[in-house]
Amino acid sequence: MKLTEKIAAYRLNRPFYTFEFFPPKTDEGFENLLSRVARLASLGPLALSVTWGAGGSTKDRSLELAGLIQNVEKVDTILHLTCTNMEGGMVDDALRAAKERGIQNILALRGDPPRGEEYWIPTDPRFTHGADLVSYIRSSPEFSSSFSIGVAAYPDGHADRDSDEDGELDYLKAKVDAGADFIMTQLFYDCDNFLRWLKKVRGKGITIPVIPSIMPLQTYASFLRLTKFCGSRVPDSVVSALEPIRHDDAQVKEYGIALAIDMVKRLTASGDVAGLHFCTLNLEKSVRRVIEGLGWAGGSPEIRNKLITDMPNGADSIDFEATMTITPTSASDSATKGLIDSTSLPPDAGRGEINNASSWDEYPNGRFGDFKSPAFGEQDQWGGPVITRGEALANWGQPKTVSDLTEIFLRHLRGEIDSTPFSHGPLSPESMLILKQLEKLNRKGWWTVGSQPAVDGVRSTDEVFGWGPPSGYVYQKGFVEFFATQEDVDQIEKKIKEDGGGWVDYFAGNFEGQCRSNVPDGGRNAVTWGVFPGQEVLQTTIIERESFLSWKDEAFSIWSEWATFYAPDSEERKLLEGIRDQRWLVSIVHHDYKEASALWSFLGEL
Structure with missing residues (x-):
């Protein structure tokens, strides 16, 4: 189902949310991610997204993962797609492969302006801006009606561009005018700045959903690396809170959970944020604890929507509080309660991966972690160069x-x-x-x-x-x-x-x-x-x-x-x-x- 249609039909008494994953670099990590996805899917996300490496570098893995989520886990999937440095024909091939897998949502990325005299490998001349990708999909007889299209936005400014905020909003408006249906932002930690920026977005005449991206802190080192890479503004209060605990990864993780919960409450209280996008980095514990800490864990919206469809009088026939009183704690628990088809799960889903998987991600360290970990080979959010x-x-x-x-x-x-x-x-x-x-x-x-x-x-x-x-x-x-x-x-x-x-x-x-x-x-x-x-x-x-x-x-x-x-x-x-x-x-x-x-x-x- 298209994300825009799901958002329009959404009726639960809590904001919707989506989770983001990237394809692990190793076969073991990829296999073990599937059981993690199954467990996180039990938290009821509206959709799951899969990143796409720069220039299509993760093309096969991204399509495989997105297809498994869409058709095995039965959760609507958003496939990231970049056009910068993509060789001729790769965009068509990717869109066609997504359509064949039943994927109906694309996050169209790389809205950078042309980079002058850069000597790229041969690229598809149709795409020099993100808006070109959106426009191409919308004008294509083969793809125009197949996808709901999202685009990226940068509340703290684009790290690779020198344009001012008004210039960035012009880029965003061009993508929306080209046919974008929803917006997902780059990660940020300054809620006040985001809300100020969002008012300017609305003042620009942009009315489509804007979904802010939240990434719970995992370690101090990864926080510094990601905020520097993304050009994120970090409030003084966050800097002050992290300084005395920066060497204690366990405390940093706990603070990251509390900070994410506080950010979500502030954003949703504004009245113009109906949903959120959680960047998981393929890690499970922090995102799960954030959702549970907000009191949002429960049955999947797909399940509730199915109940509505099946009942003669629709939603009026169902007491949701009585129907969904048990929060599954793992994919295997969900299967025993009839909430998930157990035949769709990997053999070890819900039991924890081999070799004490919980220890894999306590101190995520990029490629130096355990190659069996789903988080091995940590990537940036947008698959940039x-x-x-x-x-x-x-x-x-x-x-x-x-x-x-x-x-x-x-x-x-x-x-x-x-x-x-x-x-x-x-x-x-x-x-x-x-x-x-x-x-x-x-x-x-x-x-x-x-x-x-x-x-x-x-x-x-x-x-x-x-x-x-x-x-x-x-x-x-x-x-x-x-x-x-x-x-x-x-x-x-x-x-x-x-x-x-x-x-x-x-x-x-x-x-x-x-x-x-x-x-x-x-x-x-x-x-x-x-x-x-x-x-x-x-x-x-x-x-x-x-x-x-x-x-x-x-x-x-x-x-x-x-x-x-x-x-x-x-x-x-x-x-x-x-x-x-x-x-x-x-x-x-x-x-x-x-x-x-x-x-x-x-x-x-x-």
């Missing part, structure tokens, strides 16, 4: 030689530039402790993209290494990841085999898909863990084959994307594509965490 051409030229210039690339990585280590294509910020405080060792590797031409020093039990409240609740200790094994030539990989492999003594593990992979390692199949190296009162040992950073291969593919795609910012046949593009084709990504772990210099001494002997 990893880097922009403006950033590439301003920070990294016109690299024409291997020496030029080495200098870029060294300048980042020296603090002369604040990012590389692989590191979107300055060095962390812990990296500063191994700065000399990292500089030595980079001068050798081993360009580092990830590392950490060894730590033998520092307090969890430590300013540099601490995480988790207080009264605990945290540990780290030293590891480093870098790009190197095949000759270097051969040398490293030989050194580890002859002199590693069982203390050193490695993975090495290239663009062609080859992978070399001394880690046995199924081997998993926990390189960050914590010991806390009343809990099992928590492992927050794990390196194993599946996660390495996932990251390897992403890392080489960054070389490809970086290359597209330079003209075809230019020296810069030839260099970057040559590096992508010839270098290997190497990940090395030294297991002697009691000896801080063990990893670096071993590498220094090469």
Whole structure:
């Protein structure tokens, strides 16, 4: 069913809400997400949305996930669709695939203006603005009546554009005039600013539903990363509340739940917010607790609508309070009460995924988490590009030689530039402790993209290494990841085999898909863990084959994307594509965490 039709017919005595998911990068994460989706679906969302990677990078996974939600979980699905950097025909293919799966809702994204002289890979010339995508769908005989179309809006301003608020509202109005049916906003934390902005939206003559996006805080680090990426305004009250608890992830999560509940109450009290969109990051606990804390958990609107349809006198025949007095606590509970068809659920739905799934997402850490987690490989909300051409030229210039690339990585280590294509910020405080060792590797031409020093039990409240609740200790094994030539990989492999003594593990992979390692199949190296009162040992950073291969593919795609910012046949593009084709990504772990210099001494002997 189309979202606009569902909103118009919505009659429950609480605001409606939708949940957002992204397709996990690993097969295990994808499989385990399905049981999580089933449990969250029992909370009664009006629809579930699925993100779409930049340039169609998650096309197959996004369509598969959206199709399963629509046809197996029987929840109406909103498929995100971006048009920027999409190769010719991909938009038609995606719309056709969505239609075949019974999906009737599209969130049409990437409303950026043309980026001047950027050298993108071949794109579909019909689409340079988000409004073009909306207009195309509305004017297409094949698709015009098939979809309800949503568009994005940015209450705090668009992070990739220099236009002022009035200019942004002009962009939004153009998308609405092109045929958009509803608006979903970028995440924000300043409710006062949102409500002020919403009045300006209405003053612009935009009357379609505006659905604000809420993302409960998970960790302090992820909060900083996401708000910086999105350009979100953060109220002083939020900053003050987070400062004393920033090292205690459990308290940050609790505060995030309370903050989200308070934001929802303030927004819905305004009278112009009838529903909300929750960005889950594929995590379950916080969103569930927010919905339960608001007193909104209960039977699904689809179930209630079915009851209305089946009863002779419609809604007047049903006492909803008597009909839906039990709130399912899991998908399996729902199935036993007849609320969900148990044959539609994955085999382990509702029982918790294998290997204590609850611990996967306590301290979400992007790709470094457990590859079985549905949240593995955390993405940004709108599937934006990893880097922009403006950033590439301003920070990294016109690299024409291997020496030029080495200098870029060294300048980042020296603090002369604040990012590389692989590191979107300055060095962390812990990296500063191994700065000399990292500089030595980079001068050798081993360009580092990830590392950490060894730590033998520092307090969890430590300013540099601490995480988790207080009264605990945290540990780290030293590891480093870098790009190197095949000759270097051969040398490293030989050194580890002859002199590693069982203390050193490695993975090495290239663009062609080859992978070399001394880690046995199924081997998993926990390189960050914590010991806390009343809990099992928590492992927050794990390196194993599946996660390495996932990251390897992403890392080489960054070389490809970086290359597209330079003209075809230019020296810069030839260099970057040559590096992508010839270098290997190497990940090395030294297991002697009691000896801080063990990893670096071993590498220094090469």
